[in-house]
Amino acid sequence: MRSNDPVLMMPSHTDPRAHVGRGSKQRAAHPMAGAEERSRREFLWALAAAPLAAAACGPAPFDPERFHRPATSPVFLSAATDYAADLSDIVLRGIRELGVDVSGKRVLLKPNMVEYEPGSAINTHPSVIVGTALAMRRAGAVDVVVAEGPGHQRDIEYLLTATGLADHFREHRVRFVDLNLDDVEWRDLASNFSRLGRLALPASVLHADLVVSMPKLKTHHWAGMTCAMKNLFGVVPGAVYGWPKNLLHFHGIFGPIVDLAATVRPGLTIVDGIVGMEGDGPIMGDPRPYGVLAMSRDLVAADATCARVLGFDAAKLPYLKAAGRFLGNIDESRIEQRGERLARFATRAAVIDRFRDWQLGSA
Amino acid sequence: MALVSIERSTRQLLLEGGHRDTGWGYEPGRTARLEPTCWALLALRISPADSDRTLAGWPTDRLALLEHRGGLPNWSFHALALATRLALGEAPLGDVQRLAAALVAARGVPIKPSPAQRQDVRIMGWSWIPGTFSWVEPTAWAVLALKMCRGRGVVVAGANQRIHDGESLLRDRVCAGGGWNYGNSNVFAKDLPAHVPTTAVALLALHDRCDEAFVRRSLDYLEEESVRRPSVRALALSALALGRCGRRASHVESSLRAWLARHPSADIASLGMALYALERSGIDDAFAY
Numbered sequence: 141m142r143s144n145d146p147v148l149m150m151p152s153h154t155d156p157r158a159h160v161g162r163g164s165k166q167r168a169a170h171p172m173a174g175a176e177e178r179s180r181r182e183f184l185w186a187l188a189a190a191p192l193a194a195a196a197c198g199p200a201p202f203d204p205e206r207f208h209r210p211a212t213s214p215v216f217l218s219a220a221t222d223y224a225a226d227l228s229d230i231v232l233r234g235i236r237e238l239g240v241d242v243s244g245k246r247v248l249l250k251p252n253m254v255e256y257e258p259g260s261a262i263n264t265h266p267s268v269i270v271g272t273a274l275a276m277r278r279a280g281a282v283d284v285v286v287a288e289g290p291g292h293q294r295d296i297e298y299l300l301t302a303t304g305l306a307d308h309f310r311e312h313r314v315r316f317v318d319l320n321l322d323d324v325e326w327r328d329l330a331s332n333f334s335r336l337g338r339l340a341l342p343a344s345v346l347h348a349d350l351v352v353s354m355p356k357l358k359t360h361h362w363a364g365m366t367c368a369m370k371n372l373f374g375v376v377p378g379a380v381y382g383w384p385k386n387l388l389h390f391h392g393i394f395g396p397i398v399d400l401a402a403t404v405r406p407g408l409t410i411v412d413g414i415v416g417m418e419g420d421g422p423i424m425g426d427p428r429p430y431g432v433l434a435m436s437r438d439l440v441a442a443d444a445t446c447a448r449v450l451g452f453d454a455a456k457l458p459y460l461k462a463a464g465r466f467l468g469n470i471d472e473s474r475i476e477q478r479g480e481r482l483a484r485f486a487t488r489a490a491v492i493d494r495f496r497d498w499q500l501g502s503a
Numbered sequence: 504m505a506l507v508s509i510e511r512s513t514r515q516l517l518l519e520g521g522h523r524d525t526g527w528g529y530e531p532g533r534t535a536r537l538e539p540t541c542w543a544l545l546a547l548r549i550s551p552a553d554s555d556r557t558l559a560g561w562p563t564d565r566l567a568l569l570e571h572r573g574g575l576p577n578w579s580f581h582a583l584a585l586a587t588r589l590a591l592g593e594a595p596l597g598d599v600q601r602l603a604a605a606l607v608a609a610r611g612v613p614i615k616p617s618p619a620q621r622q623d624v625r626i627m628g629w630s631w632i633p634g635t636f637s638w639v640e641p642t643a644w645a646v647l648a649l650k651m652c653r654g655r656g657v658v659v660a661g662a663n664q665r666i667h668d669g670e671s672l673l674r675d676r677v678c679a680g681g682g683w684n685y686g687n688s689n690v691f692a693k694d695l696p697a698h699v700p701t702t703a704v705a706l707l708a709l710h711d712r713c714d715e716a717f718v719r720r721s722l723d724y725l726e727e728e729s730v731r732r733p734s735v736r737a738l739a740l741s742a743l744a745l746g747r748c749g750r751r752a753s754h755v756e757s758s759l760r761a762w763l764a765r766h767p768s769a770d771i772a773s774l775g776m777a778l779y780a781l782e783r784s785g786i787d788d789a790f791a792y
Contacts, residue, residue, distance in 0.1 A: 294640075294685060295700050297734035297768065306766075321529035321536075321770065324574070340574065361691075379529070379536060380570055382579070382631020382638065383685050390635055424693060 202331035202402065202466050213438035213469040214238055215445045217480045220414045220433045227271030227433070228278070231410060234435035235279050237478050240350075240408055243280035248317075248348035249273060250406070252355045252371045253288045254423060256302040261417045261427035263303060264356045268412040268433070270308045272354065287344055289319030289374050292423070294383045296320070317344045320378035331402040333462055334395030336387070340380045345404060353406040353439055357416035357432075357446050359425055362393050364457050364495045366422050367446045368409040368439040372400040394459040401439060402467055409442040410435050413449060418489035432485040440468025441475045448472075448500070451488035456498040509763050513778045517543050520771050526557055527771045536571045537561065537580040541587040542775025545789055546782070548591075555593035558584050566605035567633070578609050578629045579641035582648040589651045590789030596657065603652045603659040606645055610668075611637030621689040628672035639676055639683045639701055642669045646708040647790060654792035673705050674717055681720035682728070697724055699732045703740035707790050710748045722750050730758045735768045739776035743783070747790055756781060 216234040220227065235242065249272055251264035269286055276284045286309065293299050296318045300306040309316055322342035329336055345351060355371035363370055373396070376385045388396040411434040419425035430449055436442035440463045444454040454460050454470045464470035488499065496502060520543070521527040526535030527543040540561075544554040561584065562569045567576030568584050585602040588594040611630035628642030646669035649662045678688045682697025683705045689695060702725050712718045722745070729741035738759035745752040759777055768774060779789070 292685065293698065295698065295732075295734050295736055297766070297770070297773070298699075298732055298737055301734065301766075302732070318529075318770075321772075323528070323534045324571075326573070379538065380574055380577075380632075382577070382635070383640070384638075386630070386635040386638070387632065420691065424691070 201333045204466060206330060207402070207466045209466060209468060210438060210474075212474050212476045213436060213441035214476045214478050215434060215436040215438075215441050216478045217445070217482060217485065218433045218435075219431055219480050219484065221429070221431050223265050223267040223414060227267055228274040230433055231272045231275035231435070232278055234410070234433070234479070235275060235408075238408075238435060238437055240279075240437060242276055242350060245281050245349035246283040246347075247276045247281045247285070247350045247352060248344060249276075249284065249286045249352045249354055250319075250345070250371065250374060251286065251288055252366070252374065252412075253290050253293075253296075253299055253303070253305075255290075255293050256299055259427075260423075261356065261358070261415050261425075262423055264354050264412045265414065266303060266305045266308050268410070268414070269305065269354065270312055270314070272352065272410055273312065273314050276352075281350075285315045285317055285344065285348075287317035287319050287322075287342070287375075289322075289342070289376065289378055291373060291376075291378065291383060291385045294320070294378060317342070319345065319375055320383075322377060324377050324380055327403060329399040329403045330405075331399050331466070333398045334388075334391040336391050336396065336399060339400075339403075340377060341403070342375060342377055345375050350408060351404060351406040352408045352410060354410045354412065356422075357411050357413035357430060357434075357449065358421035359418050359450065359489055359491050359495070360422045361420050361424075361492055363397065363459065364491070364498055365443070365447055365450055365452060367411060367443045368406065369397050369401045369443050369459060369463065372397070372404050372406070375400065375404060394462065397459040398462045398467070401463060406439050408435065408437055409439040411442060411446055413446060413485070416450075416489075418450070418491070420492055426490070428489060430485055430487065432480075438468040440464060440470060444468075444470035444472075445475060445477075445482060448482060449485045449487065450491075451486065451499050452495075453498060453500050453502070509760050510778060510781055513763065513774050513781075514547065516769075516774055517547055517771065517778065520774075524557065524560075526561075527775075529771055530769045531771070534571055537568060537577065537584055538570075539771035539775060541580070541583045542772045542779065544775075545587055545590060546775040546778035551591045551593045555588055555591045558588050559594065559598060566601055567609070568602070575632050577632055577641075578606065579631055579644050581609075582606055582629070582641065582644035585648040586644070586651055586790065589648070589655060589657075599652065599657050600659060603649060603657060603662065606648060607659055607661045607665050609633070609645075610665075611635060619691050620687055622687050623671075623675045626668060626672045626675055628669050637672060638686060639673065640685065640704055642672050643683075643701075643705040643708040645669055646673070647704075647792070650708070650711070650792040651790070670709065670712070673709060674715075677717045677721060678724075681717070681722075681724035683721070697721075697728070699725065699729050699737040700734075700740050703729070703737070703744040706744040706748055707740075710744070710790075711792070713748055718748075722748055726750055729755050733758060733762050735759070735762060735766070735770065735773040735777050738762055739773065739780040742780040743776070743790065746780075746783070747788065 520531035526540035570577040628637035682702035
């Protein structure tokens with residue numbers, strides 16, 4: 141199954157009746173003078189980055205007092221060549237290696253579930269999700285739920301059934317929450333790169349003791365890469381904002397990625413890079429075995445490490461560069477690799493043309 | 504589980520799952536939301552006058568119904584609510600005229616054309632929320648609700664033009680093999696697949712266009728794919744759409760009953776769709792126009 145990418149949906153003007161949160165009136169003026177000379181595709185891509193660039197030029201879009209970037213961030217890498225491995229054991233080892241205390245906690249696992257197509261590598265694999273749920277229980281969590289709000293496929297019941305997850309959940313008595321339909325509460329965003337101001341967010345996410353971002357490692361034809369941070373688009377409720385969650389794209393893709401990460405603040409990231417995607421991701425790309433399960437308490441460091449697995453210069457991904465200012469570490473000197481060495485997994489994923497300049501070794 | 508008890512147990516779940524007077528949440532005990540409330544009211548049909556009062560008191564912002572109290576306007580669910588009030592038949596004419604006028608005035612914001620997408624971005628349908636682009640599902644519900652107004656003699660200036668706009672958008676976005684994706688039919692020169700629930704809603708809006716090839720092709724898609732890509736929502740909406748368009752729906756209804764027996768669901772909106780689809784033969788069809 142293939143689907144479209146609504147990030148192209150950029151407005152040529154804004155509706156004065158827009159109800160998009162307090163920050164909507166602060167939307168950046170169009171900074172793309174001379175863009176007519178570029179190709180249309182370049183123009184639209186640049187527009188996606190515009191609010192982030194504008195935010196970077198003005199007052200800091202975050203309050204430094206509210207964030208503490210650690211001196212170093214451990215990232216645990218484990219080799220896993222297929223989904224038949226004992227993933228529960230690997231995750232439990234990572235939890236202990238990283239010193240994550242889940243004892244007595246209510247844990248919410250947020251995988252990446254987008255579309256179903258047999259043989260594709262679109263979604264976080266069911267074995268990783270279920271393996272993590274079991275590991276959390278073994279580590280003492282009192283409640284583990286899996287929660288997701290797909291932005292493409294509204295029919296979550298079909299998605300869970302077709303992927304086999306529904307059977308796994310029944311067998312292991314794991315509860316699933318459709319974040320698109322969950323009760324919501326309004327929250328001021330903890331940073332303001334997007335100029336959205338505030339969003340309605342699912343109560344299940346806001347009240348969990350520990351949120352775990354569990355992305356699939358993929359290239360992304362608008363963001364460059366989708367991993368732990370971009371995965372959080374799935375917490376924005378479709379019943380409030382629609383399918384797709386077009387509001388996020390109207391505010392530029394990179395700003396909302398940073399703001400959601402700063403607001404939701406997952407306490408743990410577990411990346412399914414066992415078989416990821418390359419090329420025209422996040423849906424239309426090709427499966428690519430990266431052979432790695434990556435974990436970190438710092439989702440920015442996890443993303444920066446996974447960017448290097450794909451062969452990106454992490455500092456060239458706009459949302460990672462922005463997040464690296466206050467939310468977490470992207471510099472290799474501040475990331476402490478545990479488990480396997482990064483060099484074992486580092487590769488050069490196929491990317492579409494516009495992202496070649498972001499790859500390591502590019503001019 | 505005996506077949507007849509599927510309807511009975513679904514009805515019981517809906518009856519127990521709402522808040523008296525304020526509506527239904529997506530699951531029992533949750534905050535009342537507009538979409539599940541509409542489907543529960545359509546399915547239960549307890550007292551049309553009481554049911555209409557639930558929607559008459561729903562919060563608005565400048566005549567647009569809010570998705571939930573304290574939430575945002577949502578044109579898809581606003582249109583569903585207008586259709587529901589028309590179906591219940593108890594709303595004062597002024598109420599439905601105001602709801603329809605707000606819908607006629609609403610439109611998605613334009614975007615720049617892009618070679619990455621084949622769609623005609625000049626066509627303005629309806630967005631989910633104000634200030635965003637036009638999409639298939641809100642456009643389909645809006646077209647359906649405005650056609651229901653027209654069919655019941657509710658006159659609203661500009662409605663015919665907006666129905667034309669909406670039909671144009673649906674015609675433009677239809678997938679190559681029939682049916683509708685939630686968004687576009689083609690991106691980066693690749694044809695995109697249709698989604699069953701989105702297709703069913705679009706066909707409800709176009710059931711007076713069954714002579715057109717793109718509608719017939721989409722009905723063929725739905726007849727085949729609805730049972731291959733099952734869920735409560737997909738099967739229920741498909742049964743409604745196929746039945747309304749005069750196509751065979753019995754195999755979809757059978758699949759829906761079997762699916763409900765094997766896969767208990769707590770989603771009030773989907774259960775409302777299911778009960779309404781299974782019992783509609785004994786009642787007036789809400790979505791006729």
